Amino acid sequence: MSQALALEDLLAAQHVWRGRPVAKPASGQPTGNPALDAALPSGGWPERSLIEILLGADGVGEIDLLMPTLARITQAKRTVVLIAPPYIPYAPAWQTRGVVLRHLDIVEADAKHSLWAFEQCLRSGSCAAVIGWPQQIDNHGLRRLQVAADTGHALGFAVRDRKHLDNPSPAALRLEISLNRQVSIRKCKGGVAPARSFPIALCH
């Protein structure tokens, strides 16, 4: 390596291939929130992947964030499954917000079986979106869910406590909902997470 080459010469001779940013294919799963869509690298939910939603307490807008997506999917006659929700999905409210209840199924399970059910539903390929509330799940478990979502071409939403934010996660997208109904992107695969936060549209 005695001979030094000028970088410009190499580039001019076109011997070096320089990666250029390639526009990712637009997502077929818009979030229903135009500002959030614009900030996400694929212009919507990352398809076939696990999405983590982290929050400090229940009832800060996590369902409002998902509601446009759920309404769109159930209206397209695809199945949405809730795995062991912490409360009763209140039928009149979900219906008023545009969800077709006939395509919404709820699975009751204890903590141990809910992960199994979550993975089964994601992997099956018959559910368009699966929402779960995994309490005790490690990195390995999350990776399993991510692989299952990829296999089954499904959107997986894992709603978890904010304290897990510091732990790394294999999820393609991590969103944090803060107290004043603002959602901020903490990790997004294929792009840089923007610093700003987005208000959650009020659905009621």
Next chain:
Amino acid sequence: MLWACIIFPHMGLDSVLRRHPEPNKPLAIVGGTAQRREIVAVNDAAKAAGLRPGQRLAAAHALLSHFAAVEHDERARERWQGFLAAWAYRFSSQVCAEWPSAIALEAKASFNIMGQWPAFERRLRQNLSDLGFRHRIALAPTAHAARILAGVQDGLAVLDDAQLRNTVGRVPVRRACLPDDAGDRLHKMGIRHLRQLFDLPRDSLRRRFGIELLSYLDRLLGVTPELLTCYRPPDIFDLRIELSYEVENHQALLFPIRRMTSDLAAYLAGRDGGVQAFVLHLEHEDHPATHVAVGLLSPEREPSMLFELTRGRIERISIPKPVVALRLVASQLPPFVPEAHDLFNERPAHAVPWPQLRERLRARLGNDAVYQVASRTDPRPEHAWRRDDRTQAVVELDRPARPTWLLPRPIPLRDPRPVILAGPERLESGWWDGGDARRDYYVIETSRGQRAWAFCAVGAQGPWMLHGWFA
């Protein structure tokens, strides 16, 4: 008409072997009286060791110290005949099962759907091999002719009447299933083949053998119509398997159960129906049978799915005593409509359909584990929804804002600084059914930023009872 006749030369043995976990070990079916026990049938491994039908059981034990002995069951033949007739009913609407160990089915009318004869025959053979029955198949313009041809040579196919007389003529008289002992008598008279019999004058034949022989020959050649009793499928599926050993763990039950569920699926496919509920009886010695009920939300008939569901149910029960026999009874057999798929189906190729996945979840998590919700017109929040497996009418009501989460029962809301965002909304209802409620509902923001749906006594503002979250 073209009739296919399938002869099962080893029906009794096959029906035992097909659900035996080790069919390659020596096995013999033992029958006879208590004083004179003798071998009725043996499998290949036992035959290689020198066992043969008609042998005394003691002699067999002297030849081979270890072999599985299965009790001969006279009624089993009838049951399996019925099972095979139900199977054949899938291929033809005219199935005749009145001859022992033989099934005849009218094939020509099914050619359009099943394909021409060689393809149709391959299909029958494939199916029978899967079911575990050895067989011989022949095709002829009459059922009687097909039966004797199948007895003589496997795979014969006579497609037109002109060939029939010629082919049947070469069959030895003793193997032509002639009425009474006519076959033997003719053989002793020096008449060896049917061709010679056809050439004899009818008058003298009638004098010597009676009118039955002549009418049999006429039916055989299709001169007079055949009178056959057609099989009609029963409306209940009931299959019982006696285990040759006592089973105490679940794992060993799975093999016979897999056979039973696939038999059920075969029967359902023949009926073009599905099953909505069936019961598996585990029979014990000196103990009432354990019932395992398998219920489905919608009719199904996929063999692997039925097996998996039964397996899920079986694994959840405990077996109190060793199991000696299994019985599967399916009485609810509604029509089955396969799920319609999009022509341009964008789902992955290995996708499990939702009804199947739902049944798998129910089998593991419990019958009530998967449900849907529907709204009702009752103004009281706890009565305005219901669990529902089949959502019927959609109720559309113009209500003020309702929370997406409802708590199973209201709990006190303890918050230092609740902020009222909306309200009150007074709900006063239910005086007619005893669940009287008078409440003022408010939308409240808690100090942690949660949006709560809480109520308090009429006219007061606190203490708050939390009833839902605007999540």
